[in-house]
Amino acid sequence: MDLPIPIRQDPRLRSCTECRRRKQKCKPSSNPDLPCSNCAKRYPPVACIKSQLDGRLKSNRRPISNHELQLGSPGQFGGMLADINTAHTVPVDPIPQNAQLFHYYAQQIAPLITSLDGIDVPSMHYTSVLPSLMQSRLRPQLAILEANHFLEAKQWQPLDLAETRRMIALKGEIIARINDMISKDFNKTYQEAIQAVLHLALLEYYGGDKEIVMAHIKGLKDMVRLKGIQALHNPLVGPPVTLFDFEIACGYEQAPCIIKSEDTISITTTHCPETFETPIFEVGTPFSAVLKNYYVHYELTTILDEVRLLTSSITNLSTIKSDPDDPFSLQQSSSAISHHASRILHAALNLPSISLGIITPNSSRSDLIHEILRLTIINYTRAIASRLPFSTVVTPALRHQVFLAILEFNLTNWKSIPGLLLWVLLVASPGSGKDQLGKLLRSQETLVVMYIGLKDFAFAVECMRNFSKVQNWISAGNGGAEGLVWKQEGAFDLLN
Known part of the structure; x- marks a missing residue:
């Protein structure tokens, strides 16, 4: 319902x-x-x-x-x-x-990529983002499609039939142009062609059509195979493809499809950008300091520190070599992780619940962030403790409650703690439907991934890889070890 x-x-x-x-x-x-x-x-x-x-x-x-x-x-x-x-x-x-949609994209959407909230837009927007938009052969049409999607999501209602048909026709024209670029001089146009298919795949991901998303991913893999692995070494192709691959993997609770996850080991960092602290990155400032301006309960911040340790224990599990004399050592480690998650879950359930009622502009920032983080901790640790996927644990009612609070907390507040927003959205996204709420949630998830990726690409990859490892460990169930190796047929090796 x-x-x-x-x-x-x-x-x-x-x-x-x-x-x-x-x-x-x-x-x-x-x-x-x-x-x-x-x-x-x-x-x-x-x-x-x-x-x-x-x-x-x-x-x-x-x-x-x-x-x-x-x-x-x-x-x-x-x-x-x-x-x-x-x-x-x-x-x-x-x-x-078209003029109205392009204008909306250029003034309202594009600035969010580099600034998250459209305020204090960095010079990169004017020196890089806008020029590439104006100079590309396909980006303007893609911008019109994306603006159309955002307006539809913001209005909480579908487009009229005539406009829907117009967007379908425009999408068909873009695909025809991409096919033309591939067939004529792909060595020269591969960068723009791959970026265009990536953009189309993201728009379908927003809409919630997994079959079409996976069809676009197959097309991306074929294009990379056609050009050769050096395509992924292009700084304008490799980073966005890598972030997209991990985002889709996290959203659909599956293995990355385009790039082998073990081959992203070279993309690593131990540095957490200031204020970007998140429970899915193993180092960082204590959360009591990160959230001091929001007057969050101290107990909640200490629980977040424990969640960060919990994540680290899972992501580091793959480094533990099984002892031939003790075949149950890995299972014992997995059991300890489940018990640790259960203890954190129990502590989170004992935190005071702040009833938000009908969310209004007068809802305090501290109440909103407290309830968002409390519910996300509960969902995250419950999934780990029970070895059930997030798409099962996070019910539509919980997702609805969390995301409306996320919207009211607004992007200007989230800009000071983007790492927490990334974690909250990654937990809420799996299982989100094709309704307007699901579309908004996934589009905001992509926005945060792109924003963090531009700030620190290695940090963004590390966070999403860690979250993917947690999902992988959960999917292994009681087996423990077998979930640590995912099947990635046809994925590409970045190191070759």
Whole structure:
């Protein structure tokens, strides 16, 4: 049974800048992310910039930078698609819907990749992300698809039939272009082709269609095989493919499919970036210091330290050599891990439960983070103690409760503790469905993976590899050892 999802009220808006400039009466759209009725009819499209009076996102607002003024001004906005269509052999149909979606991606989604919350966007966004978006033959179309996905998820309702058909047709055009690139001069275009398939696979992952995701993964493996293993040594191909492979493995509770997990050993680090502490990385500052600004119960922070030790005991289990004179040594280690998890679970169940009731903008940060972490500890340790997968342990009701609290805690708060957010989302993601909640959860998981990966790629790989090892150990059940070696037919060896 689907759980009800609260519909957020639209904030009151002043007239947009374009209507004020033209001295027209502004007719705001019911969707705050779309232009007003007047601007929606203008051609060439213009930027419909609104000033917000109130609403729950008010605290995240900031003065618009010179970069954004240039990007969002009417002249530049109309020129973005024109520049793309002039420079590339794959034009974007210059209809208002495409212009609005591309504008939304460029101003609202792309900055999140490098900043997580869209605030204090680093220079890399303007020197690398935006230029690559404008200069690629396929990225603009992919950006339109992704913007469409995010808007649909944010509205908590599906698109109308006509728009759905338009997106399916656009996706078909992109796939046809990729096939054309592969058949003509793949040695020159492999980087862009692989990145495009990777992007399509992520969009299908957001949507929850595992069969199509796995079909794209098969295509990625074929493309890497066609180009040769050196394709994964390309810094613009190898890192995103590696992160994607681990994210899919964690989300579907399976082995990585593209790259052999044992061959990512060379991608390692013992350094945890400041404030990135997480229970799935074995070193770091005590959580009492990490969470001091959120006034979390001291007992909860000490339990998080114990969870970090628990994870380390599992990830280090593969280094234990079985003693031929004591064939039960590995089983004894696994039994000790289960007992350790049970003790932590018992302690977490004894923590005070803070009833969030109906989550509102007035819910305190300390209450929200306390309940998010308490529930995630319970889910994580229960799965380890019972040797049951996260997709079984985390019920739809628990996932619903945790994720709505995650949204209300907002990305600006999570930006100070992104490692904890990664762990929370990795625990909640397996088993999430095709509903709007599942789509939002998986898309936010990808955003956090990309953000951390850009900050410290080796750290991101280490965290996801450790989480994957925990899932692998759980899947072994009472056997203990056999789960430590996953079957990865056709995976590629990075070391060759």
